[in-house]
Amino acid sequence: MEFCNRVAYHDYEGVALNLDEQKRLVHDLGTHPVMILRNHGLLTVGSSAAQAFLRMYYLDKACQIQAEAQAGGSAVVLPDPAVCDYTARQLNGETGERPQALGRVAYLGPRCACRLPRPGRSRGMSAFVEDAAKAVVASYVEVA
Structure with a gap:
């Protein structure tokens, strides 16, 4: 919805x-x-x-x-x-x-919940988004 x-x-x-x-x-x-x-x-x-x-x-x-x-x-x-x-x-x-996401856990519906990496100061936010996307995809593949 x-x-x-x-x-x-x-x-x-x-x-x-x-x-x-x-x-x-x-x-x-x-x-x-x-x-x-x-x-x-x-x-x-x-x-x-x-x-x-x-x-x-x-x-x-x-x-x-x-x-x-x-x-x-x-x-x-x-x-x-x-x-x-x-x-x-x-x-x-x-x-x-x-x-909002609680801590580093992002809830993506009944089929997927994953832990996201913390954004590193040295790697920057774009690396965090990339890591988060990989974590989401990896956990979705594992659950599916």
Whole structure:
């Protein structure tokens, strides 16, 4: 529900090498944190590489869950739209209630919880984000 009313869409036009399509991508994204590129893939943005990475992880999982739920053949039951919107606002830090990671443990849903490395002063934040991404991927692969 993190992405309720927060997903942009863009029709695939080929590799985005020309400036006109790049402008359309930016326009279509607008203020949304994630975009589904129809017939192509996913795009996420964030205030940091870590935030964009986690959004990609969760968007990919949400797409997988939705595809599996719809493949079951039964009607998908959704919560009340007000609940969906409130949950999205909570998860996007818009209510002041967003839980932060406790210590170095990052919770990534029921299938993945992992310990993240501490950012080293000598290696800098980009190395921390890279290490965190590796830890997330490694723990996801182990659990899956």
